[in-house]
Amino acid sequence: MEELTFGEEVLNVQNLHTYLYTRWGIVKAVDGVTFSVSRGETLGIVGESGSGKSMTALSLMRLQPRPAGRIVQGEVWLEGTDLLKLSDQQIQRVRGRDISMILQDPQTSLNPVFSVGNQLLEAVGVHNKGIGRKGLVARAVEALRSVRVAAPEQRFQDYPHQMSGGMKQRVVGAISISCEPKVIIADEPTTALDVTIQAQYLELLQDIQRDTGLAIIFITHDFGIVANMCDRVVVMYAGKIVEQGEVREIFNHPSHPYTRALLDSVPNLESKAERLYSIQGQPPALWDLGTGCRFAPRCPYSDQRCYDEYPPSYTVKGEHTADCWRLEDANWRMEPFSGQHT
Amino acid sequence: MENGTVLRATHLTKHFPVTKGLVLMKTIGSVKAVDDISFTIDQGETLALVGESGCGKTTTAKLVLRLEKPTSGQVTLGGQDIHALKGADLKRYRMQVQAVFQDPWSSMDPRMRIRDIVSEPLVVNQKITKQETRDRVSKVLVDVGLRPQDATKYPHEFSGGQRQRISIASALVSDPRLLIMDEPVSALDVSIRSQILNLFKDLQGQYNVSYLLVAHDLGTIRYMADRVAVMYLGKIVEYAPTEELFTNPKHPYTRALLSAALPSHPDIRRERIILEGEVPSPIDPPPGCSFNPRCPVKIGAVCESATPRLESEEEARHPVACHLHNDPYKQHAAHKAGGDAN
Numbered sequence: 001m002e003e004l005t006f007g008e009e010v011l012n013v014q015n016l017h018t019y020l021y022t023r024w025g026i027v028k029a030v031d032g033v034t035f036s037v038s039r040g041e042t043l044g045i046v047g048e049s050g051s052g053k054s055m056t057a058l059s060l061m062r063l064q065p066r067p068a069g070r071i072v073q074g075e076v077w078l079e080g081t082d083l084l085k086l087s088d089q090q091i092q093r094v095r096g097r098d099i100s101m102i103l104q105d106p107q108t109s110l111n112p113v114f115s116v117g118n119q120l121l122e123a124v125g126v127h128n129k130g131i132g133r134k135g136l137v138a139r140a141v142e143a144l145r146s147v148r149v150a151a152p153e154q155r156f157q158d159y160p161h162q163m164s165g166g167m168k169q170r171v172v173g174a175i176s177i178s179c180e181p182k183v184i185i186a187d188e189p190t191t192a193l194d195v196t197i198q199a200q201y202l203e204l205l206q207d208i209q210r211d212t213g214l215a216i217i218f219i220t221h222d223f224g225i226v227a228n229m230c231d232r233v234v235v236m237y238a239g240k241i242v243e244q245g246e247v248r249e250i251f252n253h254p255s256h257p258y259t260r261a262l263l264d265s266v267p268n269l270e271s272k273a274e275r276l277y278s279i280q281g282q283p284p285a286l287w288d289l290g291t292g293c294r295f296a297p298r299c300p301y302s303d304q305r306c307y308d309e310y311p312p313s314y315t316v317k318g319e320h321t322a323d324c325w326r327l328e329d330a331n332w333r334m335e336p337f338s339g340q341h342t
Numbered sequence: 343m344e345n346g347t348v349l350r351a352t353h354l355t356k357h358f359p360v361t362k363g364l365v366l367m368k369t370i371g372s373v374k375a376v377d378d379i380s381f382t383i384d385q386g387e388t389l390a391l392v393g394e395s396g397c398g399k400t401t402t403a404k405l406v407l408r409l410e411k412p413t414s415g416q417v418t419l420g421g422q423d424i425h426a427l428k429g430a431d432l433k434r435y436r437m438q439v440q441a442v443f444q445d446p447w448s449s450m451d452p453r454m455r456i457r458d459i460v461s462e463p464l465v466v467n468q469k470i471t472k473q474e475t476r477d478r479v480s481k482v483l484v485d486v487g488l489r490p491q492d493a494t495k496y497p498h499e500f501s502g503g504q505r506q507r508i509s510i511a512s513a514l515v516s517d518p519r520l521l522i523m524d525e526p527v528s529a530l531d532v533s534i535r536s537q538i539l540n541l542f543k544d545l546q547g548q549y550n551v552s553y554l555l556v557a558h559d560l561g562t563i564r565y566m567a568d569r570v571a572v573m574y575l576g577k578i579v580e581y582a583p584t585e586e587l588f589t590n591p592k593h594p595y596t597r598a599l600l601s602a603a604l605p606s607h608p609d610i611r612r613e614r615i616i617l618e619g620e621v622p623s624p625i626d627p628p629p630g631c632s633f634n635p636r637c638p639v640k641i642g643a644v645c646e647s648a649t650p651r652l653e654s655e656e657e658a659r660h661p662v663a664c665h666l667h668n669d670p671y672k673q674h675a676a677h678k679a680g681g682d683a684n
Contacts, residue, residue, distance in 0.1 A: 048531040164620055165395075194394040195558065196617045199602035203616060221532050224604030248608050265536035267565035268606035272585065275543075276565065278536040282501050 010182050010215045011060070011099075012036040016074035018052075018059045021067075025287040029055040029069070031239035037183065037232075040209060042216040044230035044247070046223065046262075050283050052239040053219050057185045060217075061099055062091050078182070097127040100176040104188040106168035110160040116171045117156035120144065123175045143178040144171070147204060166197035170204070177208060187219045202229055223266055227251060232319075235259045238284050238294035240310075245320030255314075255322040257334060258295045264337040277337035293325070301326055301334070348519050348552045349383040349406065353415035356401055360625055373624045375401040377576035378415065382655060383520065386546065388553040390567035390584070392560065392599070396621055398576040399556045403522050406554060407441055419520070433467045440513035444525040446505035450497045456483075456508055457493035463516040482511045485548065486541060503534035510541065514549055524556045539565060560603045564588055572596045575624055575632040578652055582660040592662040594639050631665065641665055 018030035030052045037043040047053045058064045059071055062083065076083040078098060083091060103109050111119060120140040128136065137156075144152035147170040160168055169189060176184055186205070190198040206229070209216055218229055226233055226247065234244040235256065243256040254260040264277035281298045293299070296306040306325055314327035326332050357372040376398040383389045391399040404410040406417055408424055416423045419435060427435050440463060443449045450459055460482065461475045480490035486507040497505060506526065513521055526542070527535040539562065546553065557563055563570060563584070570587045572580040572595065580593040591597045594615075601615040617636045622628055628635050634645040644665050652663035 048533055166620060194621075195560075196394060196598060196602045197620065199604075199614070199616055202604075203614075222604070224606055227606060227608040227610075228604045251607050251609075262532055265533060266606065267536070267539065267559075267561035269561045269564060269588070269600070269603050270606060270610060272564050272588075276536040276540055278540055279533040280537075282503065282534070283531070 009036050009038045010079060011217075012075075012077040013056075013060065014075040014077070016056065016059060016076065017072045018055050018064050018069055019072050020055075020065070020069050022287070027286045028239050028289060029286060030059060033074075033236075033239075033241055035234050035241065035244060037215045037217055039182070039215055040213040041232065042209065042218055042230045044226040044233045045217060045219045045236060046221060046226055046233060047236035048221060048283055050238070050286060051236040052286075053236050054187055056236070057101070057187055057217065057219055060185065061095050061101065063095075093127070096123060096176075096181070097179045098181055099183045099185065100179070100181045102169075102172055102176050102184060102186045102189045105192050106165060106172050107160075107192070109172045110168060112160050115157055115159050116144075116163070117158075120156075120171070120175055120178060124178045127179045140174075140178065143174040146177065146208065147171070147174045149174070166193055166201065169193060169201060173201075173204070173208075177212075177214070180212070181214070183215045183217065185217045185219065188221070190225070191222075205229070223263060235262075238286060238289065240294065240323065242295065242324070243320075243322040245316070246318070249317060249320045253316065253320070255316045255320070255327060255334070256295075256324050257299045257301050257326075259322075260334055261298075261337055293323070300337075346385060347382045348385050349417065349419050349554070350380075351382070351402075351406070351415070351417045352380050354379050354402070354405060354412055354417060355414045356398075356405060356410055357413045371625050374576045374627065375624060376405065376412075379571075379573075379576075379578045380415075380654065381571055381578065381581065383552045383554060385519070385552060386550050387568045388546070388555055388566055390555040390557060390563045390570045391573055392557060392563055392570055393573035394558070394599075394621055396575075396624060397573040398624075399573050400524060402573075403441075403524050403554065403556050406520075407439065407522055408435070437463065437467050437516040438519045439522065440516065440518040440520075441522040441524070442506070442509050442513050442526050445529045446502055446509055447529075449509055450505065452497050454496075455493065456495050456497070459497070459508060460493070460512045460515055463512065467516065478515055479511075482515045485514070485545065486511045487537075501534075502530055503537060506530060506534075506538055507541070510538075510545070514545060514551070517549065518551055520552045520554065522554045522556075525558070526555070527562065528557070528559065535562075542566065560588075560600065561606070572599065575621065575627050577632065577663065579633065579663045580661070581652065581655070586660055590660075592660065592667055593633075593664050594637050594666070595633050598636075598638070631663075639666060 013033060013035050016030055016033045020027040020029050033056055045053045055064060060076055064071065071084055083094060117140060120143060121136050124136050124139050141152045141156060144155060149155050149170055190201055193201060208214060220226060230247050233247050233250045234241050237258050243259045254263055261277060261279045265279060267273060267276055279298050284294055290307065292307040292309055293311055296302040311323045311325040313321045313323050315321050354376055355378050356376040357374050359369045360371045360373060361367040362370045381389060391402060393399050401410060405412055411425060419438065424435055457479055460479050464470050464475055479493055483490055483492060488507055527538050530538060555566055567584045569583050571578045574595050580596045591600055598615040598617045601612055605612050615638055619636050622635060630646040630648055631650050634640055650663045650665050650668060653661040
């Protein structure tokens with residue numbers, strides 16, 4: 001493996017817009033998203049369903065649903081190349097080799113009629129033409145070993161149904177890292193797993209990252225995972241990034257009312273809350289967004305300007321930014337919504 | 343509690359036969375899905391069952407709902423064995439015990455109006471006039487935070503959170519004494535979860551109903567439950583009041599489960615007990631304590647040969663099925679606890 005230096009920017013996304021052209025109108029699933037991720041770093045993208053987090057991830061690999069989904073604007077720079085300008089053939093070579101994905105449900109990521117070895121070989125083979133079958137098998141077995149599958153030579157022959165959920169997700173992980181990508185996009189990879197298996201899997205990802213300097217983009221709705229896995233966080237709401245920054249900074253000083261509300265509405269393990277905060281209403285329909293802040297109808301701090309005009313990004317501290325009109329006043333402090341996370 | 347016991351399960355056991363062959367089916371073993379468990383639920387109280395997939399928590403819920411017949415043992419509601427009920431008594435039982443399931447999309451008939459979905463438990467089990475049905479449906483819809491006009495709509499007109507409210511309305515319309523909730527918020531978005539959890543709490547006071555909560559999210563359990571039963575491979579391994587369990591977990595499995603749950607803040611560092619391996623097959627559970635192959639504090643031979651006994655509720659306030667906490671080994675336990683207290 002080539003030498004990797006930690007901390008160097010590997011993926012940079014600029015002003016990405018992915019729209020879905022549907023019967024009901026244009027759905028602005030991703031509406032101007034800018035972020036970057038460095039080697040050895042884990043970036044968390046947090047949001048609810050419909051916030052555009054998965055669509056962002058798919059757009060990075062140009063896998064947005066077609067023909068409805070179109071990337072209408074933006075740049076995705078991977079080490080000097082704008083992925084959005086590549087031809088279909090060129091992007092095919094990037095997928096799996098430079099950026100790969102781990103999806104939520106290992107059951108549907110693996111093909112039930114092929115052995116896991118076969119599926120690993122396919123992944124390895126696509127990007128390593130001309131090293132011969134023996135070489136491919138060796139690499140595939142090595143990949144299985146690196147995700148700590150016991151007796152990889154034997155498990156190589158197994159079919160997905162012979163494996164447990166945690167084991168299958170490891171195989172998916174092995175496929176993802178088999179071509180030594182620079183970036184892995186993990187879209188809720190542990191949602192289908194039990195807590196003790198989740199803990200094993202997260203530890204495995206961290207170990208692999210430490211060894212290889214992978215950049216991981218972790219898509220999740222679980223702040224527990226963010227707190228434990230991520231270096232930086234991006235909070236998305238209705239297609240826009242409303243707040244981003246270093247993970248401790250976000251947890252200690254959430255500055256967008258949506259982030260604060262999310263943190264305060266999750267029951268935590270460390271103490272018993274008398275009552276949870278609950279955000280009123282529901283996420284907005286994405287084909288019917290006004291010009292203002294999308295969170296305004298559910299926000300306890302909103303006023304008329306919030307409905308009329310989308311706020312700019314204000315810098316809270318260092319890299320920590322949030323899109324909220326209230327931050328115009330540098331002295332404004334948001335009260336916690338409940339007794340938690342003070 | 344002050345109002346007495348609503349539901350009592352004694353030595354409840356459910357074994358599913360494992361068969362071989364299509365025509366001449368031979369029973370070659372059994373899955374001990376639920377193996378000799380006892381618990382009680384008091385009026386207005388919430389008992390939570392927690393454990394990993396395959397531990398028997400859903401089977402237990404099904405036994406209480408009369409969707410499965412126990413192999414041995416019994417469940418009594420108000421002193422009557424629910425599996426022996428017939429005729430009018432059975433109808434009364436069905437009014438008194440209701441359920442709310444995980445997925446509000448698949449638990450409702452898309453062709454029925456909300457009014458018919460909500461009133462079904464009344465219409466099926468009781469002679470009731472149309473006017474009275476309509477009044478009760480309106481009242482319960484208001485109680486769960488919907489509007490009486492919603493009664494004429496169809497399920498597809500509602501979001502996930504609203505659908506879950508409809509499920510709750512349907513469960514509460516017959517004024518039950520016990521509500522079985524199988525993962526009631528896991529399919530919902532984070533910002534909707536806290537709305538529903540708070541609603542459950544409010545309704546519990548209003549209807550004086552007891553909850554049997556099946557969940558895997560420990561934060562939810564700490565927020566909702568009065569008492570918790572931790573299950574592993576069909577057995578209850580620890581049974582304690584919620585705060586007691588979270589502040590002083592005794593069973594090594596409970597400790598591992600708590601440590602595997604992710605802390606809610608990046609600054610919280612918890613001792614991580616990562617369990618090796620996965621839950622063994624319930625067809626062929628290990629001899630002795632079924633947790634012994636994964637147990638980090640195994641004492642020795644006794645764990646592999648003798649099944650630890652769980653004291654009854656009358657005997658102990660905080661029963662634990664672990665040799666470490668049984669009399670002859672208490673010394674040992676005290677010694678070990680000094681080394682690995684978290």
